[in-house]
Amino acid sequence: MTSEYEKGLQDAIKFHGHLCAGLAIGYMASKVAIDWLELKRSQDEELVAIVESDGCAIDAIQSMLGCSIGKGNLIFRDYGKMVFTVIRRDNNKAVRIALSADVFKRSKEENMIMKKAFSDDATEDDQRKFWDLQQKWINKILSTDKNKLFHTKEVHVEIPEKAKIFDSVICHFCGESVMEPRARLREGKPACIPCAENYTRGW
Numbered sequence: 001m002t003s004e005y006e007k008g009l010q011d012a013i014k015f016h017g018h019l020c021a022g023l024a025i026g027y028m029a030s031k032v033a034i035d036w037l038e039l040k041r042s043q044d045e046e047l048v049a050i051v052e053s054d055g056c057a058i059d060a061i062q063s064m065l066g067c068s069i070g071k072g073n074l075i076f077r078d079y080g081k082m083v084f085t086v087i088r089r090d091n092n093k094a095v096r097i098a099l100s101a102d103v104f105k106r107s108k109e110e111n112m113i114m115k116k117a118f119s120d121d122a123t124e125d126d127q128r129k130f131w132d133l134q135q136k137w138i139n140k141i142l143s144t145d146k147n148k149l150f151h152t153k154e155v156h157v158e159i160p161e162k163a164k165i166f167d168s169v170i171c172h173f174c175g176e177s178v179m180e181p182r183a184r185l186r187e188g189k190p191a192c193i194p195c196a197e198n199y200t201r202g203w
């Protein structure tokens, strides 16, 4: 089934494990970033992506734009919004891509299907209906004009510093190593966050 899609999308599906509406949104957003920032795939331009949700869409951003948590050029802000800001390090050009609010108005019936599929007693039929619905959304997302799908504008963003190397300290309580800026003090001794939080919980 995936053979009809272009390679970028196929790679994203492989990376994410399935094709869903969220992945399709991330894929389309990546294409907008590629257009606006005039990225040539042959070059390895260094990008930074700031994403405002942690759903399926982000896997397409990672696969298409090469931004990842591990490389330090994927920054996650937990705002629960389908907004992607992509910055080119070499020329400071940045683009903010926000999913249009009217793209994803679900009907009552669609909401029912979703609720059923995610309930504890969901049947195979409920699941199948949900994936049929997903397929409908995917087709809609992939065929909608990118200008209607997103509100896109150029923005100025301070480029986040490159990933730094930090000293580490040993947590006095669990004996594990923790990078210094994340260490806390507990009873005057260095502590990792989990050990420090266990201590303060309930205060």
Ligand SMILES: [Zn+2]
Pocket: 016, 018, 019, 020, 021, 022, 023, 056
């Ligand atoms: Zn997904």
Ligand SMILES: [Zn+2]
Pocket: 171, 172, 173, 174, 175, 176, 191, 192, 193, 194, 195, 196
């Ligand atoms: Zn600890």
